[in-house]
Amino acid sequence: MKNVAVASAGTLAAGIGYASLIERNAFVVREATMPVLTPGSSPLKVLHLSDIHMRPTQRRKQAWLRELAGLKPDLVVNTGDNLAHPKAVPAVVQALGDLLSVPGVFVFGSNDYFAPRLKNPANYLTNPGHRIHGEPLPWQDLRAAFTERGWLDMTHTRREFEVAGLHIAAAGVDDPHLSRDRYATIAGAADPTANLTLGLTHSPEPRVLDRFAADGYQLVMAGHTHGGQLCLPFYGAIVTNCDLDRSRVKGPSRWGARTQLHVSAGIGTSPFAPLRFCCRPEATLLTLVAAPTGGSDAGTRAGQSDTTVSAR
Template structure:
């Protein structure tokens, strides 16, 4: 699917969204454009699984996603976010794509690298591509920014996270589903059987395919939670590959073996509005079922 087609479809659907926001009146318009996009919802979750080694009990993972720097989300907001993340003292940090809204017009590369380098996580920092990270010939720029700021960019590959006691989990990542070439087989190739595995995929709807692999947890973004939600109706607009799974937790696949979490992200795209879809920073605390409560 080309970026041009995706953009055209999104804008066509968004016309109805604009009318809806306009219908909310002046107060609703101001809230959706100026207030909610600048707020932050820090969500906290516990992830339990029998496959988790007991050594990882209590390990904290922070997921952030979809900053779309340059459209509405600012460098100052990112700076404040980084301060908040470091105060929360995560063991592991993951970014699930769409760092820049339009890489062609971004000029603060060195400043961005310096800022992201300040993120501190003793077990590592990991990232995957989103569609905007590829768009506008941004693939190499995104790779350079993330790698120079200390992130491991998981492009259809995996990485082993090992503790001093020898226990380990795996984190895998696939390319973006719209503008990249995701390859789950390649990302899972080196992971031993019976390993606890977290998959990073910008596109949440790839969970249908991921559920056919021995993956216990998938973390995604891309949807923005619909960005604008209408009470009793839900999101008005969702992008391709985020049409089935929009926000929060889902169980997917045979025997509901895969837990999917879809982060609402931080920025906006196409339209500078959020309504009932607050920007999100997610914290996950791992809990091994092998340890006593």
């Protein structure tokens, strides 16, 4: 029994070491094709970033983020939780670099407004609605930096704009994880003449996804879940940290008859839980193509692949 206990302790220590030192920094670009555009639309390359959770000292993450501009997306979508430190705004802006010259849209998450705090990990299983807020973060400075470079703040806003010759009608809500969402401020049918109708939210709460779907949005993009962050082989995510079911914790999926959902597994972690297991940190390059029947009922998970982009 003693030998078994020692072996088990050694395995656990090795697993923690791998999750904290290796996989947490094993950044990857995941690629997927989603047939969501109106018939006849040309393809659109969208880079989805979420949950960067930046601290000023994270040089490896910053270097990796700077390389993403080489993917040459047509549009960048940022679904929040960029910060993990009160002095991280310059690091985020410098790391995003040339991506801020690409058309972009964003909403904020809870860790743009408040710094993370040490929490009881059991709360994720036994009391997922429990909220502990850290010190306020300078989200206004981050918003100013993004908007000065031309990115559009979609918080409780509807906007229509052109990207790569396509007409996009977008809307977003504030973070449902903090109960800051006010969908009534953007409610109403999405523009049916747009090549793409796009909804943004940080946390993919079903109550918000239902509203976007009812209003006819073709694609909703979210983050927050970290893909489960700690996953089990052959089982997947243990928790989603929201009311979304585990099967949709990351990647493309369907939501209702006509809406597709993309949830990013995110790039960072809380400094108080710097672990990832069976869930590499990711950015996602989505190639949006025309839906064959004008709806969203074909092959959302087809064509997924991982591309490692290493930091120098």
